[in-house]
Amino acid sequence: MTTTQSIMTATSPSETVSRSGTVAPFTVLEARTLTKQYPSANGTVTALSNVSLTVGAGDVLCLLGANGAGKTTAINCFLGFITPSSGSAWVNGVDVALEPIETKRRLAYIPETVMLYKNLSGVENLAYFAELALGRRIAKEELRAYLRAANLPAEADDRYVSGYSKGMRQKVGIALALAKKATALLLDEPTSGLDPKASNEFSLLLNELASGGAGVLMATHDLFRAKESGTHVAIMKHGQVLAQHRTADLSHADLEQLYLEHMRD
Amino acid sequence: MSTSMLRREWRLLRADKLLGALTLLFCALALYATFNGRSLRTQQKATITSVRGEESLRLDSLNRVMTQLERGDSVQVSPGSDPRSPAVAGRSVAARWMVLPPGPLSTLAVGQSDLYPYFVKVTTTSRLSAIMNEEIDNPVALLAGRLDLAFVLLVLFPLLVLALTYNVTSREREQGTLSLIASQPADVRRIMLAKIVVRAGAVVALALVISVFAAVAGDAPLASPAVLARLAWWCTIVLVYGAFWFAVALAVNALGKSSATNAVALLGVWFALVIVIPALVSNAVMLIYPVPPRLALITAARAVQDSMTAATPRRGDALADFLAEHPRYRGSSKADTTDPQVAGVANANAQEQQLRPLYDAFDAKLRTRQDAAERFRFLSPALATQSALLDAAGTSSRRWRRFEDTWITAHDAWRTFFNDRVFAGTTLTRADLSTVPVPQFVEESTSSLSLPVGLSVLAVLVPALLLGLWSAAALRSARNPFS
Numbered sequence: 114m115t116t117t118q119s120i121m122t123a124t125s126p127s128e129t130v131s132r133s134g135t136v137a138p139f140t141v142l143e144a145r146t147l148t149k150q151y152p153s154a155n156g157t158v159t160a161l162s163n164v165s166l167t168v169g170a171g172d173v174l175c176l177l178g179a180n181g182a183g184k185t186t187a188i189n190c191f192l193g194f195i196t197p198s199s200g201s202a203w204v205n206g207v208d209v210a211l212e213p214i215e216t217k218r219r220l221a222y223i224p225e226t227v228m229l230y231k232n233l234s235g236v237e238n239l240a241y242f243a244e245l246a247l248g249r250r251i252a253k254e255e256l257r258a259y260l261r262a263a264n265l266p267a268e269a270d271d272r273y274v275s276g277y278s279k280g281m282r283q284k285v286g287i288a289l290a291l292a293k294k295a296t297a298l299l300l301d302e303p304t305s306g307l308d309p310k311a312s313n314e315f316s317l318l319l320n321e322l323a324s325g326g327a328g329v330l331m332a333t334h335d336l337f338r339a340k341e342s343g344t345h346v347a348i349m350k351h352g353q354v355l356a357q358h359r360t361a362d363l364s365h366a367d368l369e370q371l372y373l374e375h376m377r378d
Numbered sequence: 379m380s381t382s383m384l385r386r387e388w389r390l391l392r393a394d395k396l397l398g399a400l401t402l403l404f405c406a407l408a409l410y411a412t413f414n415g416r417s418l419r420t421q422q423k424a425t426i427t428s429v430r431g432e433e434s435l436r437l438d439s440l441n442r443v444m445t446q447l448e449r450g451d452s453v454q455v456s457p458g459s460d461p462r463s464p465a466v467a468g469r470s471v472a473a474r475w476m477v478l479p480p481g482p483l484s485t486l487a488v489g490q491s492d493l494y495p496y497f498v499k500v501t502t503t504s505r506l507s508a509i510m511n512e513e514i515d516n517p518v519a520l521l522a523g524r525l526d527l528a529f530v531l532l533v534l535f536p537l538l539v540l541a542l543t544y545n546v547t548s549r550e551r552e553q554g555t556l557s558l559i560a561s562q563p564a565d566v567r568r569i570m571l572a573k574i575v576v577r578a579g580a581v582v583a584l585a586l587v588i589s590v591f592a593a594v595a596g597d598a599p600l601a602s603p604a605v606l607a608r609l610a611w612w613c614t615i616v617l618v619y620g621a622f623w624f625a626v627a628l629a630v631n632a633l634g635k636s637s638a639t640n641a642v643a644l645l646g647v648w649f650a651l652v653i654v655i656p657a658l659v660s661n662a663v664m665l666i667y668p669v670p671p672r673l674a675l676i677t678a679a680r681a682v683q684d685s686m687t688a689a690t691p692r693r694g695d696a697l698a699d700f701l702a703e704h705p706r707y708r709g710s711s712k713a714d715t716t717d718p719q720v721a722g723v724a725n726a727n728a729q730e731q732q733l734r735p736l737y738d739a740f741d742a743k744l745r746t747r748q749d750a751a752e753r754f755r756f757l758s759p760a761l762a763t764q765s766a767l768l769d770a771a772g773t774s775s776r777r778w779r780r781f782e783d784t785w786i787t788a789h790d791a792w793r794t795f796f797n798d799r800v801f802a803g804t805t806l807t808r809a810d811l812s813t814v815p816v817p818q819f820v821e822e823s824t825s826s827l828s829l830p831v832g833l834s835v836l837a838v839l840v841p842a843l844l845l846g847l848w849s850a851a852a853l854r855s856a857r858n859p860f861s
Contacts, residue, residue, distance in 0.1 A: 192561050214563045222561035232393045233542025244386055245562045245569070286558075299561075 141219075141297045141328025142168035142191060146200040149186055149352075160186040161197070162352040168298065168328040168345075173319065175339035175360075176332045177372055178349035184332035186352070188299045191330070192222055204297050218246075221290030225302045227282040231275035235265060235285055238274055243292040251292060263288040264314060280311035287318050290327075298322060300331040304338050316342040340368050348375045383568065387576040397542060401584065404538045406528075411527045412592040415485035418524060419597060422480045422496060427474045429497050442472050444808045457718075462805045468502035468796030476500050476788055476817035478781040480664045481772025482605040483612060485596020486589060487528035489773025498785055500792045500817045502723070504730045509772055527592050528767045532614060533652055535585055540644045542577040542658040543627035545637035546570060552637055555730055567853050574628055582620040586613050607824040611770040611831050618764045618838045625845035632852040655758040663754065667747035675740045682732045696724040696808035699731065719800045741782075748775050752830075759838040766834035769827055776830070788817030 149161040161183045168174045176184040189195040190202045193213040202209040204216040229238040239256050240311045257270055263284040274282065283303055290298055300319075304312040310337070319342050323329055333339055339346050340360050346368065355375045363371065410419065439460050446453045447462060457463070461471045478496040481489070547570050550556040560566055589612055601603050626647055630640050700723065701708050712720050755761040768774035795815055799806065 192558075194560060215563070217561060217563035220561060222557065224554075224557050226554065228558065230390060230393070230555060231553075232395060233390070237393070239388075241386060241390060242558060242562065245559065245564050248380075248382065248564075251381070279744065289558075 122270065131234070133217060139170040139326075140167055140203075141170050141172075141298075142166070142330050142367065143202065143203040144172075144187060144190070144200070147187065147190055147197050148184075148199045149190065149195060149227055153352060158273045159352050162188070163200070164349075164352070164354050165200075166330070166347060166357075168297070168330050168356065170326045170328050171323050173323050173329040173331065173343045174344060174345045174347060175343035176330065176347050176349055177334070177336065177339060179376060182349040183352040184349055185301055187376075188222075188301050188330065188351075191216075191299055200273075217352055218293070219296045221286070221293055221298050222294035223283060223290070223298065223300045223303050224306050225285040226279055227286035229274045229277075229282060229285060231273060232276065234271045235260060235274055235281070236270045239285055239288050239292065241287050246289070246293045256292070257287075259288040259291045260285070262291055264318060280307050280315065282313055283307070284318075287315075287322070290322065298327055298329040298331075300329065300333075302332055304333065304335050312338060313353070317360065336369055336372055337365065340365050348372060350375055382577075383572040384576055385568045387569075388580070389570045391542075391573075391576055393579065400538060400541050401515055403583075404534060405584070405588065407525075407534060408527060408530050408588045408592070411525050411530045412485060412588075412595060415488055415526045415592070418488055418492060419480045419484045422484075422491070426479065426497060429477060433475050435673060436471065436473075440467075440811070441808065444775065444806075444811065449699055450617075461811075462807075463719060464796045464804060464806055465502070465722045466800035467806055467811065468792065468800075469722070470501065472811055472814060473499050473501040473837050474792075474814070474817055476651045476785050476819060478778065479821075481777065482602070482608050482821075483593055483596070483598050483771035484773050485598060486526065486592050486612065487767050487771035487773050488524045489528070489768040489771060490775045490778055491773040492524060494775075494778045496781075500785070501789050502793050502796050503726055504733055525588065528764065528771070531585060531589075531619070531767070532764055535581075535616075535620065536648050536652060536760075537619060539578075539581055539623040540627060540641075540648060542581060543574060543631070544640045544644050546573045546577070547631045547691060548635065548637040548640055556827040570853070572629070574624060574631075578620065578624040585616050585620060587767035589616060602689070604821070604824045608770050608772065608827070611824075612767065615763055615766045615770060615831070615835060615838075618835050618842065619759065622759050622838050622842035622845075625842040625849065628849040629852075632849040642838060648830065651758045652760045654763050656764075659751065659754040659757060659761060663747055665753050667743060667750055669743040669747050670740065672740075674738060678736050679733050682736065683729065686729060695819050696728040697721070698725045700727045704797070707797070707801045710803075712801050712803045723800050729826055737765045743778065748779070752776075755834060756821070756837045759841060760833040766831045769831050769834070772821070777822065780822060785817065788815065791815040792817070 135139050144166040147161050147164040148159070150157045150159050152158075164183065164187055166174065166187070169260050176182075176187065178184055178190040186195060190197050191204060191209060193209050195288075196210065207216050207219075209216045213290065229235075230241065233241065236253060236256050239260060240251065240253070243256065243259075250308060252265050257267070261267065264278055265281060265288065269277065269281060274285070277285075286303075302314055316338055319329060319331075323344070331339075332344070340363065344361045345357060345359055346363075348355050348371065356371065357369075358371070360368070443453060443455065443461055449456070455461070459466060459471070461467050476498050480496075481487075481491060540784060544550075557568060563751055589610070593600060593609050593612075599607070600609065627644060630643050630647075633640075635643070697720065752765065755765045765774070769776065792815060797809070804810065
């Protein structure tokens with residue numbers, strides 16, 4: 114086993130599962146009738162309505178939907194950034210509302226653009242956030258190994274991230290997930306704005322992480338990437354999950370057709 | 379808040395090049411200010427050495443002439459310069475300089491030391507004549523003031539604190555790192571606190587190191603426990619003043635506004651507390667307690683002197699007035715206007731009587747204004763800090779007043795010593811001259827500083843604590859202080 118493979122599989126819990134879902138996977142992320150309402154001038158706005166989702170170890174669940182469908186709100190509930198009006202979010206069997214710090218130990222979050230400290234290099238940024246996550250210092254060699262595993266070129270390690278492309282920043286985010294040995298990944302439109310090559314590279318990394326046993330919840334508009342990387346898709350509209358499917362059961366054309374049907378008013 | 383958290387934030391702070399440049403600029407200004415303070419101190423010490431040198435040469439000459447006269451050598455002395463005459467000796471040849479040495483930490487704070495005279499001649503002539511002979515500095519330079527370390531700490535130090543802290547939390551939100559921070563298993567409030575503590579620790583430590591460096595480089599007699607105690611007070615004041623500004627920054631950060639809003643709010647607070655309130659207090663005090671310029675006093679005194687010179691001499695009246703004030707001289711055989719020494723004493727007394735009301739009125743007004751300004755220091759932490767820094771450095775107006783009081787007492791003792799001998803008809807000997815009351819300024823004890831400095835420190839510490847407590851409560855009630 115190479116170092117990179119070793120790092121990737123290090124995220125896997127003891128329960129080894131199949132990505133196909135033929136064996137009931139260990140549940141990593143679970144939303145139980147999540148509802149989020151905001152007060153507004155006209156009463157309330159419902160951002161999430163009774164959303165229930167399950168992501169098993171090795172699963173990649175892609176949340177599809179138009180802007181404002183509730184994808185980011187759902188992710189923010191798992192992160193504890195938003196308190197649901199009712200229902201609950203669970204990470205590795207732990208209620209986010211009750212144990213926010215504990216659940217964050219198992220989570221890695223990759224937003225649309227991973228924003229880092231511009232006046233630090235890639236390895237210094239990783240050192241900062243990894244130490245924040247783990248509460249201890251990590252040797253530089255180990256940090257560099259995580260960056261290699263995330264496919265960041267070695268020459269970029271010591272460069273200021275102000276010169277990084279979006280894809281390179283995403284790789285630092287992946288390296289952080291590896292350093293944390295996160296069992297659950299939350300991704301909010303991570304491939305948005307990436308060129309096809311970088312997007313493909315990112316998907317491959319994601320697949321490697323999932324193969325290692327991590328559960329992934331990814332909000333995206335990219336139907337092609339959802340079909341390629343996801344094991345499951347959920348289509349959201351007006352804060353509700355309208356449909357959930359295994360990607361293995363759908364062709365690219367089926368998925369597009371399904372999505373467009375649900376998006377019609 | 380763990381040490382690893384502080385270490386991490388320190389690494390992050392160190393990487394900020396702009397803050398590094400600001401810190402360097404601050405250090406450069408502080409060094410320049412130290413150089414300024416030291417140059418004034420050196421100049422004052424040189425002046426004092428020169429004054430002492432003049433005194434030493436004059437007294438050596440006096441001693442030599444007296445020895446010759448006592449040996450019976452043939453020495454040509456006119457009646458007006460005979461050192462055996464108490465009137466002559468007291469008025470000129472035996473006169474002593476009374477000096478106010480530069481404050482122990484005057485390199486750090488020039489304060490009032492470039493405004494008031496720091497050396498005066500103690501003679502039997504009118505007290506005011508000493509003031510009139512004082513050195514008048516360049517008024518433009520006095521108006522502008524000197525850039526000393528106290529100014530840098532009072533005015534620029536808060537700006538450095540604010541530059542480091544105005545966006546501690548908002549910056550994370552605005553540059554997008556907040557989401558990555560908040561997704562880690564750590565309390566964001568503690569992270570924010572660590573950011574503030576690291577910045578506070580770094581900046582306050584820098585200010586303290588600069589202060590100690592300025593004291594060492596500025597020729598402060600640090601071997602003396604009293605001076606060390608003053609330096610300890612100085613450091614305490616800087617620490618508390620720094621804590622106050624960090625508390626202000628923490629409070630503004632706790633409101634959760636944007637960086638731009640925070641910057642405007644904090645600059646507004648700085649402008650109000652450091653510029654506006656001190657200026658208002660200064661103007662109010664000048665308006666409520668007007669004091670004529672010192673030049674007006676000198677002009678008025680000269681007018682009085684001129685009118686006395688122009689008037690027909692009335693020696694009998696002057697002597698009668700003097701004897702009425704000093705009845706113990708009435709029985710003296712010398713109490714006669716034909717004795718030129720007695721006439722000189724009477725005339726000097728008459729002049730003093732004319733001038734003293736002018737001087738006393740001026741002095742009373744000045745002291746009332748200074749007292750009022752001291753009371754108003756509680757209106758702004760900057761004013762309270764300034765007052766405390768000047769007290770600790772030994773360059774406050776309070777110390778000068780102590781010098782002035784000592785000088786008045788010494789002047790009275792000097793006149794009494796020589797007048798007694800004038801009326802007794804004494805011919806002075808070297809032994810007599812060795813018993814003259816030599817004027818000496820005694821430095822105030824460090825313990826006497828405790829009350830005024832302690833009160834000033836409290837005036838800064840109390841609002842700092844209140845702001846800190848309020849900020850802590852505001853942060854506790856916020857679910858996510860970064861949001």
